[in-house]
Each structure stands twice: as structure tokens, then as C-alpha cells.
Amino acid sequence: MTDTTPFAPLGMLLASAQKTLTEWLHLAMDQTVRLAVTGLNQSGKTVFITALVHQLLHARQDSGLPFFECVSSNRFAGSRVMMQPDVDVSAFRYDQFIQPLTQQRPSWPTRTDELSEIRLAIRFQPTGLIHRQLSDASTLYLDIIDYPGEWLLDLPMLELSYAEWSAQIFQSCMEEPRRTLSTEWRTLLQSMEMRKADDALLRQASGLYTQFLMRCKLEYGLSLLQPGRFTVPGELKGTPLLTFCPLPDCGEESRGPESVYSIMEERFNAYKERVVYRFYKDHFSRFDRQIVLIDLLKALSKGPENFSDMRVALESILRNFHYGTSGLLSRLLWPKIDKLLFVATKVDHVAANQHHNLERLLNRIVNKPANDAIFQGVEVKTMALSSVTCTRTVVREHDGRRLSFVQGIPKGRNKEILLFPGEIPESLPRAEDWDANRFNFMEFEPPRLIDPEAATLPHIRLDQALQFLLGDKLS
Amino acid sequence: MDGARTWIPPVELAVTASPKVGRSAAAAPRPVVLSLEQDGEAASRVEPVEAVMAAGESAESASATATGRGGVLTGLLLVAILLWVSLTVQDAVLFLRQQWQSHLLLGLFFTLLTLVLSGLLLTLVGREWRRFRRLRTLTVLRQESYRVISQQTFGLGQPLLRRVALLYQEREEMVACLESFYQQSDDYLGDRELLLLFSDQVLSVVDARAYQVVVRHASAAAVMTAISPMAWLDALFFLWRNLWMVREIAEVYGARPGAAGSLVLLRQAIRGMMGAGLTDLLATGVAHSMGDSVAALLMAKTGQGLSNGLFIARIGLQTMQACRPLPFMGEAPGLAQIRKALQRELGNGKSQER
Numbered sequence: 065m066t067d068t069t070p071f072a073p074l075g076m077l078l079a080s081a082q083k084t085l086t087e088w089l090h091l092a093m094d095q096t097v098r099l100a101v102t103g104l105n106q107s108g109k110t111v112f113i114t115a116l117v118h119q120l121l122h123a124r125q126d127s128g129l130p131f132f133e134c135v136s137s138n139r140f141a142g143s144r145v146m147m148q149p150d151v152d153v154s155a156f157r158y159d160q161f162i163q164p165l166t167q168q169r170p171s172w173p174t175r176t177d178e179l180s181e182i183r184l185a186i187r188f189q190p191t192g193l194i195h196r197q198l199s200d201a202s203t204l205y206l207d208i209i210d211y212p213g214e215w216l217l218d219l220p221m222l223e224l225s226y227a228e229w230s231a232q233i234f235q236s237c238m239e240e241p242r243r244t245l246s247t248e249w250r251t252l253l254q255s256m257e258m259r260k261a262d263d264a265l266l267r268q269a270s271g272l273y274t275q276f277l278m279r280c281k282l283e284y285g286l287s288l289l290q291p292g293r294f295t296v297p298g299e300l301k302g303t304p305l306l307t308f309c310p311l312p313d314c315g316e317e318s319r320g321p322e323s324v325y326s327i328m329e330e331r332f333n334a335y336k337e338r339v340v341y342r343f344y345k346d347h348f349s350r351f352d353r354q355i356v357l358i359d360l361l362k363a364l365s366k367g368p369e370n371f372s373d374m375r376v377a378l379e380s381i382l383r384n385f386h387y388g389t390s391g392l393l394s395r396l397l398w399p400k401i402d403k404l405l406f407v408a409t410k411v412d413h414v415a416a417n418q419h420h421n422l423e424r425l426l427n428r429i430v431n432k433p434a435n436d437a438i439f440q441g442v443e444v445k446t447m448a449l450s451s452v453t454c455t456r457t458v459v460r461e462h463d464g465r466r467l468s469f470v471q472g473i474p475k476g477r478n479k480e481i482l483l484f485p486g487e488i489p490e491s492l493p494r495a496e497d498w499d500a501n502r503f504n505f506m507e508f509e510p511p512r513l514i515d516p517e518a519a520t521l522p523h524i525r526l527d528q529a530l531q532f533l534l535g536d537k538l539s
Numbered sequence: 540m541d542g543a544r545t546w547i548p549p550v551e552l553a554v555t556a557s558p559k560v561g562r563s564a565a566a567a568p569r570p571v572v573l574s575l576e577q578d579g580e581a582a583s584r585v586e587p588v589e590a591v592m593a594a595g596e597s598a599e600s601a602s603a604t605a606t607g608r609g610g611v612l613t614g615l616l617l618v619a620i621l622l623w624v625s626l627t628v629q630d631a632v633l634f635l636r637q638q639w640q641s642h643l644l645l646g647l648f649f650t651l652l653t654l655v656l657s658g659l660l661l662t663l664v665g666r667e668w669r670r671f672r673r674l675r676t677l678t679v680l681r682q683e684s685y686r687v688i689s690q691q692t693f694g695l696g697q698p699l700l701r702r703v704a705l706l707y708q709e710r711e712e713m714v715a716c717l718e719s720f721y722q723q724s725d726d727y728l729g730d731r732e733l734l735l736l737f738s739d740q741v742l743s744v745v746d747a748r749a750y751q752v753v754v755r756h757a758s759a760a761a762v763m764t765a766i767s768p769m770a771w772l773d774a775l776f777f778l779w780r781n782l783w784m785v786r787e788i789a790e791v792y793g794a795r796p797g798a799a800g801s802l803v804l805l806r807q808a809i810r811g812m813m814g815a816g817l818t819d820l821l822a823t824g825v826a827h828s829m830g831d832s833v834a835a836l837l838m839a840k841t842g843q844g845l846s847n848g849l850f851i852a853r854i855g856l857q858t859m860q861a862c863r864p865l866p867f868m869g870e871a872p873g874l875a876q877i878r879k880a881l882q883r884e885l886g887n888g889k890s891q892e893r
């Protein structure tokens with residue numbers, strides 16, 4: 065290098081110039097990735113993001129992420145939580161969620177129903193030659209966004225008029241269990257005075273409709289419920305935007321300007337524009353990578369009707385990722401998403417030798433939409449993982465058979481049990497094979513860490529998910 | 540078929556002792572759970588073992604076709620060897636009898652000599668055979684891992700990897716990475732994942748060493764060919780260099796092939812190269828003639844050295860694939876870095892000459 069002694073000031077000047085140049089290049093090379101996490105309610109989004117952040121904040125070469133190349137090859141140079149980029153979005157409260165999980169008597173985080181985000185900065189040593197010469201470490205800004213999968217169910221509404229949409233809903237109410245659950249709401253509609261809208265009546269009708277949706281969700285675990293915000297209202301609760309419901313086709317004469325129908329139609333359109341369209345424009349179109357979490361085990365244990373409902377809901381959700389040829393939608397859904405990960409969550413509810421079958425089952429379910437997405441150049445992967453592992457696999461002899469049990473503390477108890485929850489079939493069982501007591505999947509309490517301060521949370525395949533989602537950005 | 544239930548109903552049992560669940564607790568007793576699984580539940584799953592076996596073997600295309608077509612040849616060779624041996628034995632017996640008849644001492648001397656010689660020969664052949672067998676185990680291991688990978692089994696990986704680890708566990712530099720592999724292989728990992736991890740964390744160290752061997756021989760061959768003035772010396776040197784390298788690579792991977800083993804490996808590698816196709820060879824040639832700015836600068840002779848080096852490198856890479864106890868699961872090592880290394884080497888040589 066140059067000898068700076070005779071020209072010390074010049075040398076210093078040069079050095080500082082070089083430094084700013086490096087810094088500038090550094091900045092230019094830093095990248096941001098927006099990673100969106102979604103799934104139907106209670107599919108494990110909050111726990112997944114919390115665990116992911118926790119692993120990233122605690123990553124060391126031997127911290128149990130062998131498949132996350134950046135860490136296992138010792139190029140990872142630390143990470144931390146940063147200020148979030150958007151001021152008008154709620155924060156993902158990592159601190160609040162991790163705290164109950166790492167207590168002496170751990171518990172799960174509470175439910176959430178809003179879109180929230182968190183930003184991490186990850187420092188790492190790039191492998192590329194160019195990078196290595198320019199600067200030692202680069203920074204990747206990782207924005208993780210949590211939003212309810214129910215919101216994606218609204219996409220088809222964008223293409224429908226109010227009349228068409230109403231007709232669809234009434235059609236679906238012909239079948240059980242929706243038929244019985246919706247009786248009260250439908251009876252009210254029949255007795256309602258349609259010509260002159262009355263605010264109280266409107267609220268009552270929409271209230272009954274919301275109640276119907278909530279009962280579908282809570283009592284029967286159905287997922288295909290529109291409009292999505294009625295069950296996951298977030299900050300819109302109680303606003304006129306959520307105060308409408310489908311109406312049966314009525315004659316021309318009762319669609320006057322003051323009529324119930326016209327007001328409901330107006331609100332439906334406002335909902336489409338202000339809620340659905342806004343979400344796609346403000347958020348969805350900015351996502352780089354998407355994870356869809358699916359609680360297959362819950363759907364399996366609830367039987368064929370529930371399973372097929374979840375499947376239809378899932379297909380509807382997945383339509384978001386293979387934007388068709390239709391004009392409006394394809395323009396709206398021209399996201400930059402280049403990687404799509406389908407995850408069967410809570411895989412620790414079953415023994416390790418069942419993971420592969422679970423993954424296969426998931427593959428079968430998402431096969432068609434995944435193919436479409438691949439066709440459009442999106443990289444797709446399916447995986448069975450658990451964000452926080454609560455059990456371990458134990459092989460025991462039982463009734464003359466060797467069975468793989470899971471051992472853990474079921475939710476609400478305080479003693480460990482050994483559970484053989486049934487075997488995961490490789491393909492969907494036929495309805496007549498789907499006996500009520502074929503599966504017995506149980507929820508578990510989070511693991512009690514031996515040393516909550518120092519230990520990282522146990523997980524299954526979180527490192528492989530990280531590698532798929534971020535591996536290329538950290539190379 | 541209504542009465543026959545094809546599935547096992549769920550069971551819930553109480554636990555007496557309640558160990559805490561955590562990373563350290565889960566990692567400790569790792570192999571036990573895995574290996575127990577294999578005889579119990581894998582049996583209830585019906586899987587087309589034969590088909591997969593066939594698939595795994597067909598992936599070994601080069602060697603498979605070699606043995607298929609070589610069957611007749613090997614038979615002929617065996618017959619010839621048998622004939623030759625019996626003739627030699629008969630000759631020896633006749634000769635000895637003659638000596639015994641002519642003089643007692645002479646007979647005694649020659650008998651002893653023959654015994655010593657044949658003893659020596661037998662131990663030599665025996666050693667060669669044992670070494671050959673050892674080379675075979677590498678192939679067998681690889682074929683088994685093909686099966687495990689394609690079948691996505693559970694519980695077969697650990698025992699297989701323990702056998703692979705036997706090959707390397709005495710090496711000092713491998714102790715640390717084997718240790719880290721055992722520590723990181725959680726008991727939820729399927730066999731494919733285990734093999735991937737092993738390939739990544741343990742075998743990559745071995746690969747790097749083998750790769751160094753290839754680079755070293757390739758660059759040595761390139762420089763030497765470029766320097767030596769005599770064509771036949773070049774050719775001889777080239778062959779010897781190849782054999783030497785093949786043997787070294789096999790040793791790196793844990794086999795100690797004798798002369799026969801090395802020859803077989805070399806043959807296999809050449810076949811593999813031919814199998815890789817003319818296009819590939821051509822591609823290298825084209826890339827060579829187009830992108831090779833250094834070679835263009837150097838004299839034609841150096842250019843020839845470079846292509847000799849590349850040839851040796853290709854043989855070396857093929858040998859690596861044939862000796863590795865697990866197949867390459869990600870990207871197999873390629874020529875790109877070797878080309879760079881060679882060009883650097885030749886460039887250095889050139890600048891040093893000047």
C-alpha cells in the first residue's frame with residue numbers, strides 16, 4: 065500500500081474518501097426483503113414469526129440451524145430488531161410474544177387479528193468475490209409481515225357484483241351446516257322492510273350475518289367465510305364498512321335510492337375498494353416472499369366435510385399467487401413474489417417418522433396451485449415444520465406393536481403423556497375410512513426450557529425454511 | 540373389507556418419569572430412536588423396494604454398463620488366467636520332478652524356492668483382492684444411499700452413516716466435523732436430510748482434499764507436458780500421472796486401491812467421461828478456445844499443456860464421483876475452478892520464466 069508518512073494529511077483525506085466510498089457502496093448493496101406470513105386463524109403465524117426472529121437473534125454456528133447455510137458456514141455476523149419501515153402499520157410485538165414462551169412455566173402468545181410487521185437487520189459475510197473486496201459485511205433488512213389468511217379469501221369478491229356475490233352466498237347456505245346456522249339471519253331478512261333503510265335494522269342484519277360467520281368458524285371450524293374481515297375485523301370493527309350483508313334478489317321496485325338494497329350494495333362496493341383493493345395495493349403488491357401456514361392436522365382430525373371446506377378455502381387463497389389472465393386481477397396481483405413456501409405447521413404433534421407423510425399430503429393438496437405458480441416463475445416448496453417443538457418422539461411397544469409416540473404436556477394439563485395420535489395417511493382417506501376416532505391430535509404446552517436465558521427454542525426444520533426463504537439473499 | 544381396519548387407532552399412555560424437553564435433551568440419545576424405528580413401522584409401509592433399487596443402480600450408469608458388457612470379457616479373461624495358471628503349475632511340477640531326479644539337494648532348493656515365490660505371489664494377490672473389496676464397499680455404500688434418498692425412508696440413515704463414518708473416524712481433521720455432525724443431527728431428521736447434512740458437513744471436507752489432489756495433478760501435468768520436449772515421454776508420464784492421481788483420490792475417500800483397483804477406477808473414469816458425452820467434451824473444447832485469454836497469450840505448447848491438465852482434471856472429477864461413499868447431492872465439483880487454477884499456474888510459470 066502507499067506510504068503515508070510524508071503526506072499524512074493527504075493520506076488521511078484519501079483514507080476517509082475511500083471510507084465514504086465503501087460506505088456508500090455498502091449502502092447501495094444492502095438489500096431489503098419483505099417476507100409475508102399468512103395462514104388461516106390459529107394456524108401458527110404468530111408463533112412462527114416469533115420463533116423465526118428468536119432463532120435469528122440467537123443464531124450461532126452451533127445453535128441448531130445446520131441447514132441454514134449462512135449460519136452453519138459461519139458467515140452470519142449477528143442481527144437485531146430495527147425500527148419498522150411503515151409508520152401506519154401495527155408493530156409485531158416480538159418482545160411481548162417471546163416473553164411468555166421463555167418463562168419458567170411457558171405459555172402461548174395471545175391471538176392477533178391485524179396486519180403487523182417487524183424489521184430485522186442481518187449482518188453477514190458475503191461469499192461473492194466482488195463483495196468481499198468492497199466491504200467485509202453486508203446487511204440484509206428483513207421485514208416480516210403477519211396478516212390473516214382470511215383476508216385473501218376476499219379476492220374473488222373483486223370480480224363479482226353485489227348481486228352475483230349475494231347469490232353465491234345464498235347458494236352456499238343451502239348446505240349443512242350453514243343452512244341451520246344461517247336460519248336466524250335469513251328469517252330476519254324475510255321479515256325486513258326493504259324499501260326504506262333503517263340504520264338499526266341494517267346493523268341488526270349485518271350483526272346476525274357476522275354471528276353466523278363466527279359460528280361457522282368457531283363451532284365448525286369452517287374457513288371459507290366471506291367477507292374475510294367480518295371474522296377478523298382488526299381496526300375496522302363497528303365501522304359502516306363492515307355493516308352490510310348479502311341480500312336475496314328482490315324486484316326492481318325495492319331498489320330505490322333509499323332502499324336497504326342500494327345502501328348495502330354501496331357498502332359492499334366500498335368494502336371492495338377501501339378494504340380489499342387497498343390491502344392488495346398497499347401491502348400485497350410489495351411482498352417479495354410468501355409463506356402460507358396450514359394446520360393440516362386440525363383439518364384432518366375434524367373429518368371430511370371440514371377438510372374439504374379448508375381445501376376450498378386454501379384453493380381460493382392460493383389463487384392469489386397465480387394471478388390469472390383476467391385484466392384487473394392480474395394488474396392488482398402483479399406482486400414481486402418470487403418464492404412461495406407452503407408449510408404444514410405444528411408437525412411436532414406427530415412422531416418424526418410421520419413427517420414425510422404429512423409433507424406428501426400437503427403436496428397433494430397444494431399440487432395444482434403450486435404448479436400454476438411454478439409456471440409463472442415462482443419458486444415453490446412444501447415443508448412440514450414446527451416453530452416451537454413441544455414433544456419428542458418415543459418408540460414403545462404397545463399391544464404387540466412398536467409404535468412411535470410423542471411425549472409432551474397436553475394443553476391445560478401439567479403432566480407429560482405418551483400419545484400415539486394415529487398415523488398420517490399418504491393420501492386423503494376415503495370418507496368411509498375417516499372414522500371419528502382415527503386421529504387424536506392434541507395441542508401441547510410449550511416446552512419447558514432447561515435454561516430459558518441461554519437456550520434457543522427447539523424447532524423442526526425452521527432452518528430449512530430459513531435457507532429456502534433467505535439463503536440466496538445471504539450468499 | 541369393512542371389518543378390516545387398515546389404520547391403528549390412537550393411544551394415550553401416562554409417563555412415569557418426566558424429563559424436560561429441550562435441545563440438549565433431544566440431541567443426546569440420537570441414534571437409538573432412529574434405528575429402532577426401522578424394523579417396527581417401516582415394515583407396515585409397503586414400498587417398491589426393487590424398483591427403487593433398480594433406479595439407484597441405473598444412476599450408476601457408467602459402472603453398470605461396464606459390468607454388463609464386461610461380463611463376457613471377464614469370463615474369457617478368467618478362463619485364460621485359469622489356463623495359464625494350470626499350465627504354469629504343470630510346468631513347475633515337471634521341472635521340480637526333473638530336479639529331484641537329478642539331485643536331492645537341487646530338488647530341495649528349487650522346491651523351497653517355488654514355495655516361497657508362490658507364497659509371496661499369493662499374499663500379493665490376497666492384498667490386492669482385499670483392497671479391491673474395500674473399494675467395492677464404497678460403491679455399495681453409495682448404492683444404498685441412492686435407495687435411501689429416493690425412497691425418503693426413516694431410520695435407515697443413521698446406521699448407513701455410521702458405516703460411512705467408520706472410513707474416516709480415525710483421521711484427525713475429521714474428528715471435529717463428525718462430532719459436530721452428530722451434535723447437529725436432530726432425531727426428527729429423515730434419512731434424506733441426514734445424508735444431506737452428512738454430505739454437507741463431513742464429506743465436504745473430504746471432497747475439498749480430493750479436489751486439491753485433482754488440482755495438484757492437473758496443474759503438474761499441464762506444466763510438465765509443456766516443458767518436456769519428447770512426445771513419448773509425455774505420453775508415459777501422462778498415464779503414470781493419471782494412475783497416481785486416481786489412487787490418491789481413492790485413498791482420500793478411504794479406500795486403498797492396489798494396482799488393479801486403480802486400473803479399474805481409471806477405466807471407469809474414462810468410460811464415465813465418454814458417457815458424459817461428446818457434447819460435454821466439445822463444450823470444454825469450445826470454451827477453451829474461446830474464453831482462454833491466457834492460453835492465447837502463451838505459446839501453443841502451453842495450450843496443449845492446459846488441455847492435458849483439463850483432461851486429467853476431468854478424470855479426477857469422475858474418480859471422485861466413483862469413490863465418494865454418498866452421491867453428490869448438491870452441485871458436483873466442476874471444472875470451472877480447476878481451469879482458473881490451471882491458468883493461474885501456467886501464467887505464474889510463464890511470468891517466472893521471464
Ligand SMILES: Nc1nc2c(ncn2[C@@H]2O[C@H](COP(=O)(O)OP(=O)(O)OP(=O)(O)O)[C@@H](O)[C@H]2O)c(=O)[nH]1
Nearest residue numbers: 105106107108109110111172175176410450451452
Ligand atoms: N405444538 C405446537 N403448537 C403450535 C406451534 N405453533 C403454534 N402452535 C399452537 O397453535 C396456536 C396458535 O398459534 P398462533 O401463532 O397464535 O396462531 P395465529 O395464526 O397467529 O393465530 P391468530 O392470531 O388467531 O390468527 C398456539 O397457541 C399453539 O397452541 C408449534 O410449532 N408447535
Ligand SMILES: [Mg+2]
Nearest residue numbers: 109110175176
Ligand atoms: Mg396471530
